[in-house]
Amino acid sequence: MFADLNLRKRWAAVTMPLREQLRRIPTLSYLVGLFAAVVLEQAVGKDFAQNVLDFRRLPRFFGIVDIFEPFGNLDFSGVLAPFFPSPTGLTQTPVQDAGNAIGQLVTDFVNALFYQGPRDPGFFSVFLRVLVYDVVVFVIPTLVVALLVGWLLTHLLRGLPGWLIVALNVAALYTVVALWGGDGGTRELTLVYMGINIMLAVSLNLVNGYMGEFSVGHAGFMAVGAYVSSILTMWFFTDTTIFEGAPLVATDSGVVLVVGFVVALVAGGVAAALAGLLVAFPSFRTRGDYLAIVTLAVNFIVQGVLNNIEVVGGARGLNGVPLWSDLQWVMILTIISVIIIYNLVNSTYGKGIIAIREDEIAADLMGVHTRQVKLVAFLVSSFIAGMAGGLFAHALAYVNPGMFGILKSTEALVMVYLGGMGSISGSVLAAVIFTLLVEALRPLAILKWVVIPLILIFLMLFRPQGLFGFREIKFNLRGGESAAAAQEAGDGTA
Amino acid sequence: MDATFIQQFFNALQLGSLYALIALGYTMVYGVLLLINFAHGDIFMFGAFMGVLGSWVFGWGFVPTLILSMLATALLGVTVERVAYKPLRAASRLSAVITALAVGLLLENGMLALTGADPRKYPDDFFATQVYQIGSVSISTVKLLVIILAFALFVALFLFVRRTKWGMAMRAISYDKFAVPLMGVSQDRIISLTFAIGTGLGAAAGILWGVAYPASLDTYMGMLVGWKAFIAAVVGGIGDIRGAVIGGMILGFVEIFVPYWGQGIGVSSTWRDPVAFALLLIILVIRPTGIFGVARRQKV
Numbered sequence: 204m205f206a207d208l209n210l211r212k213r214w215a216a217v218t219m220p221l222r223e224q225l226r227r228i229p230t231l232s233y234l235v236g237l238f239a240a241v242v243l244e245q246a247v248g249k250d251f252a253q254n255v256l257d258f259r260r261l262p263r264f265f266g267i268v269d270i271f272e273p274f275g276n277l278d279f280s281g282v283l284a285p286f287f288p289s290p291t292g293l294t295q296t297p298v299q300d301a302g303n304a305i306g307q308l309v310t311d312f313v314n315a316l317f318y319q320g321p322r323d324p325g326f327f328s329v330f331l332r333v334l335v336y337d338v339v340v341f342v343i344p345t346l347v348v349a350l351l352v353g354w355l356l357t358h359l360l361r362g363l364p365g366w367l368i369v370a371l372n373v374a375a376l377y378t379v380v381a382l383w384g385g386d387g388g389t390r391e392l393t394l395v396y397m398g399i400n401i402m403l404a405v406s407l408n409l410v411n412g413y414m415g416e417f418s419v420g421h422a423g424f425m426a427v428g429a430y431v432s433s434i435l436t437m438w439f440f441t442d443t444t445i446f447e448g449a450p451l452v453a454t455d456s457g458v459v460l461v462v463g464f465v466v467a468l469v470a471g472g473v474a475a476a477l478a479g480l481l482v483a484f485p486s487f488r489t490r491g492d493y494l495a496i497v498t499l500a501v502n503f504i505v506q507g508v509l510n511n512i513e514v515v516g517g518a519r520g521l522n523g524v525p526l527w528s529d530l531q532w533v534m535i536l537t538i539i540s541v542i543i544i545y546n547l548v549n550s551t552y553g554k555g556i557i558a559i560r561e562d563e564i565a566a567d568l569m570g571v572h573t574r575q576v577k578l579v580a581f582l583v584s585s586f587i588a589g590m591a592g593g594l595f596a597h598a599l600a601y602v603n604p605g606m607f608g609i610l611k612s613t614e615a616l617v618m619v620y621l622g623g624m625g626s627i628s629g630s631v632l633a634a635v636i637f638t639l640l641v642e643a644l645r646p647l648a649i650l651k652w653v654v655i656p657l658i659l660i661f662l663m664l665f666r667p668q669g670l671f672g673f674r675e676i677k678f679n680l681r682g683g684e685s686a687a688a689a690q691e692a693g694d695g696t697a
Numbered sequence: 698m699d700a701t702f703i704q705q706f707f708n709a710l711q712l713g714s715l716y717a718l719i720a721l722g723y724t725m726v727y728g729v730l731l732l733i734n735f736a737h738g739d740i741f742m743f744g745a746f747m748g749v750l751g752s753w754v755f756g757w758g759f760v761p762t763l764i765l766s767m768l769a770t771a772l773l774g775v776t777v778e779r780v781a782y783k784p785l786r787a788a789s790r791l792s793a794v795i796t797a798l799a800v801g802l803l804l805e806n807g808m809l810a811l812t813g814a815d816p817r818k819y820p821d822d823f824f825a826t827q828v829y830q831i832g833s834v835s836i837s838t839v840k841l842l843v844i845i846l847a848f849a850l851f852v853a854l855f856l857f858v859r860r861t862k863w864g865m866a867m868r869a870i871s872y873d874k875f876a877v878p879l880m881g882v883s884q885d886r887i888i889s890l891t892f893a894i895g896t897g898l899g900a901a902a903g904i905l906w907g908v909a910y911p912a913s914l915d916t917y918m919g920m921l922v923g924w925k926a927f928i929a930a931v932v933g934g935i936g937d938i939r940g941a942v943i944g945g946m947i948l949g950f951v952e953i954f955v956p957y958w959g960q961g962i963g964v965s966s967t968w969r970d971p972v973a974f975a976l977l978l979i980i981l982v983i984r985p986t987g988i989f990g991v992a993r994r995q996k997v
Contacts, residue, residue: 280813287749289815297754417791485978489985492733496931497981499924500974507971609924613798620795652806656799660781663796667788 225346228353229360229682231368234375236349240341241383248340256332264393265341266333267643273315273326275646277308357682368680377534384530391530393642395598398533399591400634402540404618405627406587411616412624413548414580415560416486417495420502421588421615424475426607427505428589429596430515432471433524436597439463443523464527468536468593475589476582478505483581487574490563502612509604520603521596528598536594540587545627547583556580557625617659623669628676633669700833705957711840711909713949714847718902719926720933720941721854722895728871728936729891731790732782735797737899738923739804740777744770744900745907745914746808752823759824763904767897774896775889783885801923809916817914824908843905850898851942857894858938867891871936925973932977934990943988951976 252258262269281304285297294300317325360368384394403421410418437443439451440463478501485497510518547553555576558566567573596602614637622633640658644651662669719741726734744766751762781800785793827838858864866882867890878884906922907914929948933940951973956966981987 279810283808283811284813284815286754287746287812287817288753289817290753290820292813292815293753411791417794481978485982485985489981492727492935493931493981493985493987493990495733496928497978500928500978500981503924503974504971504978507968507974511965511967511971609920613802616795616798620792624791649806649810652802653810656801656803656806659799660796660803663788663792663799664781664784667785667792 224350224353226679227357227683228349228679229356229368230678230680231360231372231375232349232353232356232682233345234372234379235352235356236345236347237341237379238375238382239348240344241379243344244340244383251340252336256336258332258336262333262336263389264639264642265337266329267639268389268645270326270330270333271643272646273319273323273329274312274650275648277311277315277647277650279308279650281305282308353682360681365680372678372680373538377538380534381530387529392598393638394530395528395533395594397635397638398530398537399595399598400614400618400638401537401631402587402591402594403615404622404630404634405541405544406584406591407615408619408622408624408627408630409544409548409556409580409584411619412626412630413553413560414556414577415624417491418482418498418584419495419609419616420482420498420500420612421584422607422609422611423498423502423505424478424585424588425592425595425611426509426602426604427478428468428471428475428592429602429607430471430509430521430592431474431589432467432593433521433596433602434515435467435470436464436525436527437521437523439467441523441525460527464532464597468590471593472586472589475592476586478589479581479585480578482585483578486577486581499609502607502609506604506608509607516603518604520601520605522601524596524600524602526597526600528594528596533594533598536590540590541627541631543583543587548627552576552579560625617655620669621659621662623671623673625673626669626671626675629669629671629674632671632676701957703834704836705953707836707840707844709950709953710946711843711949712953713946714844715902715906715909715945716922716926716929716948717942717945718847718850718898718905719922720930720945721851721938722899723927723930724933724935724938724941725867725891725895727930729867729874729888730782730786732793733797733927734782734895735794735923735927736777736801736804737895738919738921738926739801739808740770740774740896740919741899741903741906741923741926742805742808742916742919743773744896744903745918746812746817746903746916747900748819748904748907749817749914752819759908762823763901766900766904770900770903771893771897774892774899778889778892783888801919805916805919812916814915816912818911819907819914839909843909846901846905850901851938854894854898855938863887863890928974928977932980932987934987937987937989940987940989947980948973948977 249261252261258269282301284292284304285294285300288294288297315326317327319325360371380394384390403425407418407421410416440460441450481501481504482494482498486494489497509515515521548556555566555571555573558569558571559573559576563573592607618633618637619630621637622629622631640655641651644654647654719737722737722740723734726732726737747766747769748762751757751765755762755765757765777800781796782793785796824839824842828835829838858867866877866887869877869880869882870884870887874884877887903919906918925948926945929944930941931944932947933942933944935941952969955964955969955972959966959968959972984990
């Protein structure tokens with residue numbers, strides 16, 4: 204026990220200078236380090252994974268998609284099925300059957316942990332090899348390069364204006380992600396979902412976190428945006444049987460297509476914002492749980508109406524939406540959305556939004572034009588949700604009303620509360636974690652939706668304010684002293 | 698009044714009673730804890746599934762199965778409250794709501810994972826249906842059972858809340874939850890009781906729903922029904938028992954009569970849901986706290 208404590212202390216003491224150093228280097232150097240790691244992975248990653256670590260292919264998404272795969276063929280359904288039988292599945296010996304099912308399950312589980320066959324080595328083996336792969340290919344190169352360039356960057360960044368440093372960081376992030384994820388395959392698709400989820404979480408956080416309302420129908424706005432933009436792009440640019448066959452604008456010109464997509468996405472956002480008025484106007488009189496119902500009802504109404512419009516396919520949905528949402532589009536729009544929300548809530552005007560959360564009547568008395576502020580918040584929030592919907596439709600090449608139900612709204616809520624209400628970086632991080640979690644747990648099929656709620660319940664029980672509460676993640680943009688220390692010194696303007 | 702109208706009237710009464718029974722679960726919990734128990738729709742599902750256990754595995758008749766289901770589901774409801782909601786009473790209300798959403802997802806998907814997706818229904822002799830002919834109107838015993846049992850439960854609940862000491866304690870907690878423990882009444886016990894009654898009524902609704910609509914028994918049955926009943930509770934004025942009954946009835950009647958009258962003017966029956974929700978939206982805009990709800994005055 205004591206020896207253990209001593210070891211930990213000694214470890215802390217030994218690594219102290221290193222950790223201090225890592226804290227002092229600017230954020231940009233980590234991005235440069237990541238860039239080096241990504242280049243390294245592209246050069247030797249595949250050889251290393253297949254020849255040294257005996258993977259069948261490159262580990263997917265840092266290996267997180269691979270580690271839960273051994274559990275994919277666990278079947279829990281025999282455990283309670285004998286007690287809740289269908290007329291055909293009736294059994295005379297339910298207890299015995301359930302016992303057998305549990306026994307089988309335990310065997311399967313042990314096999315999944317350790318060994319399933321010569322080519323399926325089980326969870327522990329995969330987990331260890333993924334760990335080795337990530338540390339060797341990503342963690343060590345990133346840290347080494349970051350330390351190497353850290354000193355240099357600290358000097359280079361000195362004296363640059365804050366906005367330029369932020370821009371440099373964003374550009375570096377963009378480059379790294381585009382280089383690592385632009386494979387046109389599952390990596391890219393996962394990153395596209397991630398960006399869309401970030402947009403959803405951040406825009407919902409504006410209403411639920413900063414304004415303190417409880418909107419539970421965010422997917423409704425997403426649906427409006429998805430449908431309007433899909434209809435526009437299909438009508439104008441594709442050969443479809445739904446809208447009179449031939450495209451209205453027959454062109455191969457890239458510029459026209461880009462402008463067309465932007466216009467379609469913005470139109471989707473505007474339409475979603477108009478739908479947002481359905482919530483904004485009732486919010487003048489209705490508050491709290493009653494407003495939650497209004498948003499819920501709007502979600503159901505949007506879904507129901509789309510189900511009933513035959514031109515857009517009714518419940519079958521729209522097929523043949525052009526596949527235009529690639530990583531670049533999603534990243535650019537995600538970054539723009541985050542910047543818009545960040546600047547809005549940190550502006551003087553945005554203080555009005557927060558004032559409404561704290562006390563609406565007091566805010567009104569202090570001269571906040573509460574109705575106008577609410578209107579703006581709902582419009583901005585639903586506009587971004589609509590854009591996210593448009594991107595979503597053009598990433599899947601298909602939309603139907605069933606995609607935009609309460610489950611989708613719940614996902615958005617989960618991301619906001621996971622990250623913490625009133626924390627934009629929290630929402631972004633939560634959207635990243637949530638997307639990765641969904642991907643990692645995909646092999647578990649239905650169990651995925653057992654594990655995710657369990658995680659959420661435990662999170663709420665032990666950290667009800669979410670991961671970040673009302674705080675933001677601090678970045679050490681300039682390097683040198685840590686950001687917190689710099690702020691204490693009265694220098695924290697970045 | 699022609700025969701189909703009367704028939705539809707009874708259909709609406711049946712559907713409305715079921716919504717109202719579920720809405721009562723939302724409204725009672727809300728009245729005491731100010732918590733929207735989003736897991737309630739899935740608790741309703743659990744009640745219906747306990748009916749499968751009682752009827753097929755134990756081979757019991759309707760009444761014992763109903764009692765088993767209500768008791769088992771009440772136990773589940775109390776457990777959920779103790780494990781998941783009680784630790785969050787001091788936290789912000791929204792984290793409790795998110796927990797409730799998660800509990801709901803856990804129940805419906807956990808049930809699916811543990812029992813499989815085979816279609817289920819109650820045995821044919823579970824509730825022997827007879828059809829009475831009155832003139833040209835035919836009414837089945839199932840419909841009468843649902844309506845009469847639901848109304849019996851409403852009256853019993855209303856009397857319980859108005860006339861007994863336990864009911865008085867419940868009303869007292871929703872009125873001032875800090876003063877009640879000072880009067881020597883255990884807050885925890887009253888909250889558990891509220892959950893037991895609310896979820897028990899949900900279980901009754903689940904069994905009746907399975908009898909009335911035999912094709913609907915699956916683990917996701919509580920999702921849409923639960924949300925609709927919740928909206929019904931809010932339209933009636935959440936926290937008020939009469940409100941839940943009236944709200945459920947309004948929803949039932951709208952859902953039955955929109956397609957019925959819609960036929961004549963060429964509106965297909967699939968417009969039922971959007972029209973119902975739009976109507977509820979309008980009611981909420983006109984009366985922001987629901988029909989029986991009282992606006993909480995905010996002191997400045």
